[in-house]
Amino acid sequence: MFGAIEAGGTKFVCAIADEAGIICREERFETTDPDTTLGRVLAFLRQARSQFGALDALGLASFGPVELRPGSPRFGCIGGTPKPGWSSTDILGALGSEFGGPIGFDTDVNAAALAEHRWGAARDVRDLVYLTVGTGIGGGVIVDGTPIHGLMHPEIGHVFPRRHPLDVEFRGVCPFHHDCIEGVAAGPAIIARSGAPLSALRHDHPQWEIEADYLGQLCAQLVLTLSPQRIVLGGGVMAQTRLFPLIRGAMTSWLGGYIDRYELRDGLDQYVVPPELADQAGVRGAVALAMDAARAAGNATAI
Numbered sequence: 001m002f003g004a005i006e007a008g009g010t011k012f013v014c015a016i017a018d019e020a021g022i023i024c025r026e027e028r029f030e031t032t033d034p035d036t037t038l039g040r041v042l043a044f045l046r047q048a049r050s051q052f053g054a055l056d057a058l059g060l061a062s063f064g065p066v067e068l069r070p071g072s073p074r075f076g077c078i079g080g081t082p083k084p085g086w087s088s089t090d091i092l093g094a095l096g097s098e099f100g101g102p103i104g105f106d107t108d109v110n111a112a113a114l115a116e117h118r119w120g121a122a123r124d125v126r127d128l129v130y131l132t133v134g135t136g137i138g139g140g141v142i143v144d145g146t147p148i149h150g151l152m153h154p155e156i157g158h159v160f161p162r163r164h165p166l167d168v169e170f171r172g173v174c175p176f177h178h179d180c181i182e183g184v185a186a187g188p189a190i191i192a193r194s195g196a197p198l199s200a201l202r203h204d205h206p207q208w209e210i211e212a213d214y215l216g217q218l219c220a221q222l223v224l225t226l227s228p229q230r231i232v233l234g235g236g237v238m239a240q241t242r243l244f245p246l247i248r249g250a251m252t253s254w255l256g257g258y259i260d261r262y263e264l265r266d267g268l269d270q271y272v273v274p275p276e277l278a279d280q281a282g283v284r285g286a287v288a289l290a291m292d293a294a295r296a297a298g299n300a301t302a303i
């Protein structure tokens with residue numbers, strides 16, 4: 001059995017899953033201060049142990065920024081975050097104090113990408129990007145089945161778009177860059193620009209075209225830089241499913257016919273797609289991290 005924790009900025013999801021990755025027990029609660037929240041996580045794990053016996057591994061998918069380098073003294077710590085009380089919290093250490101077995105650890109968005117790769121909308125490809133467009137914009141990148149970390153972890157939401165002609169006056173809402181993609185296309189940017197979320201705007205409101213253009217531009221840049229075999233678009237903004245054809249059209253326009261592949265022509269509907277796991281992606285990603293950690297520990301023992 002595996003334990004899985006999705007540590008989100010607004011909610012935590014704790015789960016127990018079997019060897020097939022099927023969740024047999026789940027608990028969700030609001031993210032409050034670190035002591036209270038992590039106390040509830042530990043209580044969940046203790047109760048799970050009494051019900052299911054010893055767990056083989058844990059997976060932790062955390063909101064960021066987080067330190068992912070195993071050699072770093074701050075490995076497993078949350079970095080500077082506007083979330084009160086959470087900056088420098090050793091979230092991995094809190095779990096390690098309760099559980100002595102292997103723990104897989106990654107960002108929540110990398111974990112969601114992993115889950116969509118293993119069980120969801122990208123299970124038939126090896127290289128993909130998962131973008132979440134909600135209160136922020138985040139991106140997880142899977143290359144050959146494995147999440148990319150590199151220097152830290154990708155921060156795709158903060159790349160810089162070319163501004164839409166109808167949007168040159170808008171300053172953007174990112175506190176670091178103003179008009180990065182997150183600053184012009186995440187949920188708060190839509191409200192700052194148009195006074196309402198997309199769901200409340202008429203279909204002929206220019207906000208739809210602006211949003212689709214920025215996200216299509218981002219997808220085009222991902223095609224050009226990372227060459228993914230699929231792009232999965234999730235998050236609260238993407239619940240407006242009429243964005244999908246608009247984004248595909250904008251991406252095609254930005255690519256200008258330069259990349260000649262079936263997936264970017266007739267196969268476009270299967271190239272830029274919604275997620276299949278919905279709000280289970282994060283916690284199932286944590287399950288995948290636990291399974292991988294158990295496998296890695298097993299291999300280490302074998303050596």
Ligand code: ZN
Binds near residue numbers: 175178181183
């Ligand atoms: Zn930014």
